[in-house]
Amino acid sequence: MKRTKIIDVLKSTEYGKEVCVKGWVRTHRSSKAVDFIALNDGSTIKNVQIVVDPTKFDEQVLKDITTGACISAEGTLVESQGAGQSSEIQATKLEVYGLCGNDYPMQKKGQSFEVMRKNAHMRLRTNTFGAVMRIRHNMAMAIHTYFHEHGFFYFHTPLITASDCEGAGNMFQVTTKNLYDLKKDENGKIIYDDDFFGEQTSLTVSGQLEGELGATALGSIYTFGPTFRAENSNTPRHLAEFWMVEPEVAFLDQEELMDLEEDFIKYCVRWALDNCKDDLEFLNKMIDKTLIERLEGVLKETFVRLPYTEGINILQEAIKNGKKFEFPCNWGDDLASEHERYLVEEHFKKPVIMTDYPRAFKSFYMKQNQDTADGGSVGYKGAVAPGPTMQGTDVLFPQIGEIIGGSVREESYDKLMGEINRREMDQTHLWWYIDTRKWGSCPHAGFGLGFERLILFVTGMQNIRDVIPFPRTPKSAEF
């Protein structure tokens, strides 16, 4: 008999109809008169209840139906007598596909996420990970739908590259080896061949530079793919392999870039509220009691648009009033997450789009603000800064910190080259990027949203390792 997904069985009111469901047993309660099997197939957080008359089934089959076992069940769809569920199945046929013994690591309820991480191959079968993965899928759909509806083209940028977009040097190098013909040195050490491409290549940290080529030809593009960073940051917000969404738009200015960032995030959050109701309710109950309230709250807020210099003034004022921070935050310092959190969670109590950062710690490609005669600069809405600034526009979020990093791009050939030279950057692998400023250069802007950081916010999960199926972090790439 053809299988029906449990999500559809639970919606159906065709009582009396024969159905077949297949999935993994969540619980099996038995008594003399009746057995109840809660079955889940991953299509929804909800289980279907299978009601079994034990006298009609082989005793061994019923014994084999333990938590975690994989079974097929056929029976009659009936209206449920139990509270909180609409339909259930009166079993007529049960088949066990896969037994599951007591050593099943996901058997116990309420396991810590740390223990579950060690069982990344099995944790996907738990309610929490099922919910997170369905939401992750939905967020990917939200992203594609948003950009498609707004006339952006999905643009594929390479994962293997010879350029370093962020200039931070934290890239994974690409080498080759033929497993069947390993070259070894005299000490028996494997010699890796890193000349496959005729030059040294790495895994990309961002698709932005190639994305700019797309935007300056197609108008509006977005990338959505894996990016790699060999930063040794063991934090709940960093992965060595994470997914990034990078829209890039021709003729977009600083204000319009902020509009796009805000509108896009709100669209994704609204999508989750509209399309992931059951999973969000589960997470709201089990993980974070204020989750749905926070998601709804973000939709009502107008994000604060704040020049970095004003942000520093607010932090300095807080210090004067007794606030203690671990790290300094004088003008020119890169903000630590404690500073970002203070601004977002304590001072404004809503998301902040921070802009006009000091040139010293931002990337070479950002649009430079107008310098003043005394060494300062003029930025967003005429705000004056004491040093040179660039039109970076990062979105800082409650609980998360930086969820988006973006900027208006420097379109002037002379200014861009001035910055590249000032930083003494190697231009060998940037010639094609520089060409965009030579021929038909145009104002443009874009940003990168850390997909997993969005998922963290939308699910209320606390650790980025728990919102991607197979996290890659320092010393951990097993699954």
Ligand code: 4AD
């Ligand atoms: O701020 P970042 O480094 O910006 C860029 O890479 C730009 N080229 C993007 C652009 O303008 N097209 O990274 C963008 C975002 C961050 O705001 C953060 O959300 C996420 O990517 N991110 C990480 N997420 C998980 N693990 C890491 N190690 C991350 N590093 C950055």
Ligand code: MG
């Ligand atoms: Mg950043």
